[in-house]
Amino acid sequence: MRGAQAMSVPSRIRRRDLVALAVTVLWSVVSFLPAWREPELGGVAILGWMMAVLMVLAPVASLIALLGGRR
C-alpha cells in the first residue's frame, strides 16, 4: 500500500512544484491558442513573444519552487 500511495502525482509532488509545473504547462497551452497566431507586436506574432516569455518564465518558476521549498 505504501508503494501505491507513493506513486500518485498529487499525493507525492510538493505543492510548490505542482504550482510551478501548472503555471508552465498552462502558459504553454495558452501560447498555442489560435488567437495568437495572426496578431503581431514589433513585427513578430504574439505566439513568438509568448514563447520568448515562457523561455524565462519556466526556469524562474522552477527555481522559485525549488529554492522556496529548501528554505
Added chain:
Amino acid sequence: MLVERVLVGLYLAGCITIGIIASRRALSSRDEYWVAGRRVGTAVNAMALMASLASGGSIIGVMGLAYAQGIPATLALFTGSVVGFSIAAFLVAGQLRRFGKYTITDFLTFRYPHPIVAYLVPIFIVVAFLIYIVAQLKAAGITAVVLLGIPYETALVLACVVFIAYVSIGGMTAITWTDVVQGTLMLVIVVGAAVFVVLREGSPATLLVQATSSYPELGQVTQHPVSMYLGNFIIWATAIPVIPHIVMRVLSAKDPVAAKLSLNLAMLAFGVLILTAVFTLVPLGKTMFPGLTDPDQVFLNIMAELFPPVVRGAAVAAVLAAVMSTTDALLLACSSAIAHDILGVVVGRMSSRGQSAVRIGSAWGIGVVAMFLALSPPDLITEFYTAGVGLLSASLFVPTVFGLWWSKANLTGGIAALVVGAAIYVVVLLGVVPIGYAPIVVALPASAIAMMVGGILGAAETEAMLNRVGALHGGA
C-alpha cells in the same frame, strides 16, 4: 586565416589534454567513466548541462532555422527544451538520481524487466543519436569551410578524431570539464557578438523592426502547419526528461537537489543564449544577407563580415565547442547504449582492461560511422535532429514518467507504450499514413493510451516493485 587556425588548433589540443588527464580517473571504474563518480557540483553540472543541450544546432541551427522559418517557429522548438528541463526537474531528476545507476535503459529495464525493453531502448538510442551526431558534425564542417577556409571533409575528420579521442579515454569526467569550458565559450561569443551588434547597429527592437519590415515572414506564423510548431515544442518538452545524455548528467550530480538545481540553472543560461541569438543576430543577418542558399550559415557570415580574425577564431572555437559539447555527450550516451546496455552482461565478466577496451571501442565505432554518414549532410540541421529526438520522446517519455508516478504502470503497459509510441511516430514521420499532424502529436497520446490499456488489462505490478519505485521519490 592563420590566427583563426592557430586559435582552433590550441582549442582542440586543450580538449585532447583534458581527455588524457581525465583518463587516469575515468578508466578506473564504471562509476567514474559513465557518471564521473557521481560528485559533480551544481554550478559545474549546470554549465555542462547547458553545453550538452546547446549544440551546433543552438548556435548555427537556431539562427539558420529562424532565418529560414521565422522567429515563432524557432522559439516554439527551443522553448520546448526549456519546458522539458522544468518537467525533468519536477518529475524525474530526483527519482532517477536516487535510482543511482548509469543510463535511462537501466531504469526502464528495472521498471519493465523484459528483453524487448532491454534491447529496443538502446537500439532506439543508437539510431536517434546517430542522426543527432551527424547533424552536429555538419555544423562543425560548414563552420570550418566558411571561417577557416579548409575543406568540409578535412574539418569533419579532424573534429571527429579529437572528440572521439577525449570521450573514449576520458569518459564523463573529460566531458564535464570540456563542457564547462565549451559552455562558457559559447555564452561569451554569442552574447558578446550580440552586444557588439547592438552597440554598432542599434537596439534589438530597431534591428527587429528593420528586418520584419523588409522580410515580414521573419516574424510570422506562416511557414508550417501550426501542428508542426506544436509538434517540435512537444518533442523537446518530452525528450529532455528522458534523453540519455541529459539523464546521464542528472545521474552524475552529487545528490538529488543538485540534480534539480543544475537543471534549472542550465535552462536559464540556455534561454539567454537562444533569446540573444534570435532577437539580435538573426534580424541583423536577415537584413545583411537576405538570399542565403544555406540558412545555417547566417551566423558565420555575420562573424566573417563584422569581426576581426581573433574574434572569428574564437567564434569557430565556440561553434566547435557547441558541436563537441553535445556530440561528446551524445557519443558517450550512444557508447553506453552498446557497451553498457546491450553488451553489459558480457562486458561485466571481462577484466577491467577488457571493459575499458569495449568502452573505448564502442565510442570509436559509433564516431566513425557518424563521420561517414556526415559526408553527405542533411539540410537544416535543427529539423533533422529534432526528428531523431522525436523517436526517443515518443517511445521513452510515457514509460519513464508513468513508471515513476502511476501505480498501475506494469510490464504490459510499459512494453506497449514503448512499442506503440515508436511505431506510430515512425509510420507518421515517413508518411506511410498521411494524417496532417506532426508525428509526435499522434504518437505520444497513442503511447499514453497503450500504457493505460496495458496497465488496466495486464497483470498488476507486485507490491515489492511498487515499494522500490516509491522509495525513489524519497522526500520528493
